[in-house]
Amino acid sequence: MTLPYVLVLVADPAQGTLSKDAIDIARNMVKGKNPVVLSAGEAVEIPCPTPAPGAPTIATIRATLARHKVDALLVKTRGRRKAVLVADMDSTILDGESLDEVAALLGVGDDVARLTLDTMNGKLDFEESLRTRVALLEGKSTDCLEEVWQKSRLNPGARTLVKTMSAHNARTALVSGGFTYFTSRVAEACGFDEHYGNEFDIQNGVFTGKLAAPVLGPDSKEEHLQRLLEERGVKASAALTTGDGTNDLPMLAVAGLGIAYKAKPKVRQIIEMQVNHSTLRAHLFAQGYPASVFVE
Incomplete structure (x- = not known):
């Protein structure tokens, strides 16, 4: 019988291998079945039941696995x-942020990057912020666009x-x-x-x-x-x-x-x-x- 959920665990191979310890910890937390390898040393999926009341939340699982640098995604089996x-x-x-890179080449990088960060963190209205950032480019050459792209x-x-x-x-x-x-x-x-x-x-x-x-x-x-x-x-x-x-x-x-x-x-x-x-x-x-x- 197919279980209704799978817990997917993924590591970045450039940062290290998905360890057996991390897999075992996660499997125990969700009371899962044997893991299925999706990519050796990088990703597995663990079939598991619907989380019961009081079971560890995905946030708890994620926090527990953080020291292993492993991502955990709990997804429904149906319609994956x-x-x-x-x-x-x-x-x-x-x-990276392409507008920030353009601004940096034009000498207004710090001002634009600060506005971008505040905007992406929800501290500024997006449209107002974008217009403010673009206004800082006024009168400057667009030759930098190709240079930014080549470095992207x-x-x-x-x-x-x-x-x-x-x-x-x-x-x-x-x-x-x-x-x-x-x-x-x-x-x-x-x-x-x-x-x-x-x-x-x-x-x-x-x-x-x-x-x-x-x-x-x-x-x-x-x-x-x-x-x-x-x-x-x-x-x-x-x-x-x-x-x-x-x-x-x-x-x-x-x-x-x-x-x-x-x-x-x-x-x-x-x-x-x-x-x-x-x-x-x-x-x-x-x-x-x-x-x-x-x-x-």
């Missing part, structure tokens, strides 16, 4: 593989996540509060079906300090998710969303599998599913994909 993926870009698919790096597992889900007939979208100059390039590099972001207003190769279109913020991310669900004819339970900032909260809360990826403290306080130690490959393991079927 998702038909829609909506991902944030900056600090999720992409390593995808987070480990980003391309594998997108390509594997696409190969299994999921619709994938990159939806960012960042800018389409970067989303277009990241989407092409990873294989996203769609991409959306904000637009710089540029005149004669110079930033005007304004936006060229309405702001794509937290509500817009959820709207794109809902549109994709309708187009695929599936419910929110069939969606995977991932992001790190408070502007991702609406889409993380709605999706059947909303994962806070190395997220800001406020996001981790709200979103139960978290990847804090391992790579974006954890999003595939959570859906029950073994590494043997990954598209690298």
Whole structure:
């Protein structure tokens, strides 16, 4: 008989191996069956019953395994593989904040980075903050955009996540509060079906300090998710969303599998599913994909 839940444990191979001790501790906490290896030394899943009253919560399990640098995700067995993926870009698919990098090259990096951090922690209104940050670029050359892109790096597992889900007939979208100059390039590099972001207003190769279109913020991310669900004819339970900032909260809360990826403290306080130690490959393991079927 298939048990209703699985506890998925994932380590980052670059940081160490998923140890037998960590697996045994987790198995005992959820009263689970024998672990099934998804990737040797990296990920297992432990079939387990529905948590009983008084059983350790996922937060407790996660805290217990923190010293092992292991992520724990408790997911329902039914409907694990998702038909829609909506991902944030900056600090999720992409390593770092692209607008901060642009600002740094233009000499206003500290001011913009401070505003970005406060915004992602929910201390500032997203739209107001974005307009303030872009205003600091006024009159400066856009030549830096290509330099920032050339230095940009995808987070480990980003391309594998997108390509594997696409190969299994999921619709994938990159939806960012960042800018389409970067989303277009990241989407092409990873294989996203769609991409959306904000637009710089540029005149004669110079930033005007304004936006060229309405702001794509937290509500817009959820709207794109809902549109994709309708187009695929599936419910929110069939969606995977991932992001790190408070502007991702609406889409993380709605999706059947909303994962806070190395997220800001406020996001981790709200979103139960978290990847804090391992790579974006954890999003595939959570859906029950073994590494043997990954598209690298």
